[in-house]
Amino acid sequence: xxxxxxxxxxxxxxxxxxxSPLVLVFAIGVFFLVHGWLPGxxxxxASRSVGDLPVxxxxxxxxxxxxxxxxxGVLDRLGVHGEVNFIRRISKEHRLVIPIVVPGREVxxxxxxxxxxxxxxxxxxxxxxxxxxxxxxxxQHNANIRGNxxxxxxxxxxxxxxxxLVLFLSISGIYLWAVLRAERRxxxxxxxxxxxxxxxxxxxxxx
Amino acid sequence: xxxxxxxxxxRKSGARGFADGFKVWNRKLHYYLGLYFLFFLWxxxxxxxxxxxxxxxxxxxxxxxxxxxxxxxxxxxxxxRDLEQARDLMRxxxxxxxxxxNAARTDLARLDFNVSRPGHVYQIQAYLIxxxxxIAHTEYNAWGVLRTLHTFVGVSLDDPRNQRDWVxxxxxxxxxxxxxxxxxxxxxxxxxxxxxxxxxxxxxxxALGLGTAVCGLFVFGLRWIYAG
Numbered sequence: 001x002x003x004x005x006x007x008x009x010x011x012x013x014x015x016x017x018x019x020s021p022l023v024l025v026f027a028i029g030v031f032f033l034v035h036g037w038l039p040g041x042x043x044x045x046a047s048r049s050v051g052d053l054p055v056x057x058x059x060x061x062x063x064x065x066x067x068x069x070x071x072x073g074v075l076d077r078l079g080v081h082g083e084v085n086f087i088r089r090i091s092k093e094h095r096l097v098i099p100i101v102v103p104g105r106e107v108x109x110x111x112x113x114x115x116x117x118x119x120x121x122x123x124x125x126x127x128x129x130x131x132x133x134x135x136x137x138x139x140q141h142n143a144n145i146r147g148n149x150x151x152x153x154x155x156x157x158x159x160x161x162x163x164x165l166v167l168f169l170s171i172s173g174i175y176l177w178a179v180l181r182a183e184r185r186x187x188x189x190x191x192x193x194x195x196x197x198x199x200x201x202x203x204x205x206x207x
Numbered sequence: 208x209x210x211x212x213x214x215x216x217x218r219k220s221g222a223r224g225f226a227d228g229f230k231v232w233n234r235k236l237h238y239y240l241g242l243y244f245l246f247f248l249w250x251x252x253x254x255x256x257x258x259x260x261x262x263x264x265x266x267x268x269x270x271x272x273x274x275x276x277x278x279x280x281x282x283x284x285x286x287x288r289d290l291e292q293a294r295d296l297m298r299x300x301x302x303x304x305x306x307x308x309n310a311a312r313t314d315l316a317r318l319d320f321n322v323s324r325p326g327h328v329y330q331i332q333a334y335l336i337x338x339x340x341x342i343a344h345t346e347y348n349a350w351g352v353l354r355t356l357h358t359f360v361g362v363s364l365d366d367p368r369n370q371r372d373w374v375x376x377x378x379x380x381x382x383x384x385x386x387x388x389x390x391x392x393x394x395x396x397x398x399x400x401x402x403x404x405x406x407x408x409x410x411x412x413x414a415l416g417l418g419t420a421v422c423g424l425f426v427f428g429l430r431w432i433y434a435g
Contacts (some may be wrong), residue, residue, distance in 0.1 A: 013401060017414040021422035034380045036362030038248050081433045104430045106319045108433035112231045130426045138257045151429060158421065159259055163252045168247055170241065190242040198246035201382060206325040206352050
């Protein structure tokens with residue numbers, strides 16, 4: 001039993017230290033998402049135009065991941081890297097508008113399929129928007145193309161790992177607290193108060 | 208009068224007493240906060256997982272939704288503002304929740320808006336001259352409620368037009384702030400506790416360093432690597 005306690009305590013400590021920077025990123029992102037405000041969001045956009053692009057024929061007819069993969073050559077030629085957020089097709093004007101995100105910076109490629117040219121606009125360069133973006137990723141939107149950049153696939157794995165470790169830390173934390181007899185009463189009171197606040201609030205909102 | 212030699216130990220013990228007290232309360236607050244926020248943490252952790260894995264079949268909510276369409280007679284609201292009109296209509300229909308107004312209004316005889324709260328979405332089309340409102344009520348299952356609780360803040364970084372307007376959204380939003388602040392506090396208290404364990408500093412530094420490096424890559428590094 002003593003050994004189990006010691007191992008649990010060590011795992012609680014080391015896993016906790018490992019994920020603490022990730023937990024801080026998720027926690028800090030909460031304040032911006034909850035209040036719909038981000039410092040330094042009004043930033044001037046830098047624009048450039050590039051012509052003679054190797055646009056694959058029929059690219060506008062593709063969809064989902066296939067279209068993203070087909071566009072990679074064009075994006076590489078433009079020197080634009082990151083996660084393709086979505087692809088908007090403007091059929092009448094033979095254009096594809098593609099926002100590409102590296103955490104903290106968004107580049108929009110406006111690709112003209114007729115002239116095989118593109119205007120590239122870069123916006124934002126901040127760690128706060130990186131935190132907000134990472135908090136929301138991979139998320140529930142555009143699931144069919146999400147994870148089209150290797151780093152976002154890694155982040156997906158890290159976000160999952162953070163959740164599993166938080167669950168482990170909370171369960172091991174309960175065990176480590178329960179061992180402390182002197183703290184049981186006040187701990188139980190706080191647990192009950194937390195449960196009352198949580199379920200009361202959820203009931204009031206969702207009923 | 209006590210000599211300087213007499214005073215020195217008492218000053219030392221005072222400082223030590225404060226340090227010991229700080230250590231004890233740092234530890235207590237770490238697990239007190241953890242216990243108080245336990246259910247909130249589990250909700251946000253688990254719902255975060257659901258949001259990142261929309262394809263998990265056991266947690267589907269959209270295909271299982273229930274939609275009810277009905278009509279109600281309404282009195283035209285007297286207020287000039289869209290939000291006030293929407294609230295007046297909600298009172299008459301008997302629904303509560305967070306209002307989101309649709310795109311800029313062109314027809315003053317009609318008001319379209321949505322009202323949502325976790326598990327429920329109402330799409331309302333009010334025909335003010337005719338004195339009637341058409342309501343589409345979509346009801347989601349518990350998985351839908353869980354997902355919405357994660358994101359239910361009433362504002363959006365992408366749409367500054369909509370502001371929080373339901374008191375319970377505000378309460379929920381501030382409880383999210385409290386959970387985030389509590390988590391940050393727990394991380395800081397854990398650093399202090401760990402640093403006090405001299406024999407665990409090296410391995411702890413390795414774990415923290417690895418986590419910081421990974422996190423730093425995503426928050427700062429990628430923008431630097433892919434500059435331009």
